[in-house]
Amino acid sequence: MKKIIYVFLSLTVVIIVGLIFLEKDSTKNVKVKLGESQEFSKEELLEAVDLIKGNYRRHWERDSHLLTLTFDEKKSKKIVSSFKNTLKEKYPGTKMTDCVAFMSSFRTGSKPEVYAPYQTYTDFQWILVKLDNDWKILTLGYG
Template sequence: MKKTLFFLSLLIVFVFSMVYNGFGKVDHVQVSIEESTAFSKEEINEAVVAVKKKFKDFIGCTLTHIWYIEDKSMKITDDYMKYGNGSVNGVQQENVIVLLSSFKVGSSGGDGSLEPHSTYTDWNWIVVRDDHSDKWRVDDWGY
């Protein structure tokens, strides 16, 4: 009986630690937003929310900083519209915003595609919406 309780206790601790450590962490993210002529602060902040939501899929990772710099965003948006999904999905350029981020990867390496125990900087998040009145959604990410 004692062995059963001991193993049951270990199992509960293991499951709890997997659940707690399993999702990407977005609790203490530094957010920096540069002035924009293309988007309001509210629109940019709504795009940040979409990125944070998607980042929770990055198992064992911690988002540390997310930022918007209009010049960089516009350059990456141009490339997305010419060579990326924007060239085929019908999204209008005014409904595309690019945010940049830094994040730390834990021992798991996220989904296995990230280098464990590393930091990624200038990671792109291409966030789109169908129309000015629609919610933002992450369409692509990476370098």
């Protein structure tokens, strides 16, 4: 009888721990649209996409979903130009041509820290800078 109780409790603990650490990928179904770029290769843009998706998974609530991620070079240059002071402060000596902006949409989950629950938001900006061949997030949000 003790063995049965021990096995039952052990299985219960394993199941509970598994559910707690079960990672839900909130970026799995994101639709990525990459326009043509004179500044960056497709591979560089895809690296930036991976950084954004990783940031979203780590820092956003688990039941929210990144829906779209879009790069348009003309819009990107316009957005990036408005962040030149932030760029100079954070990364002195970096050129504006080392920056890129993506637009995204996302749907919040049940308990967002800032936004209303279960709402879809569009035109959310991700501004990245390339330093030593690695992308870094300069800033994000609504410009």
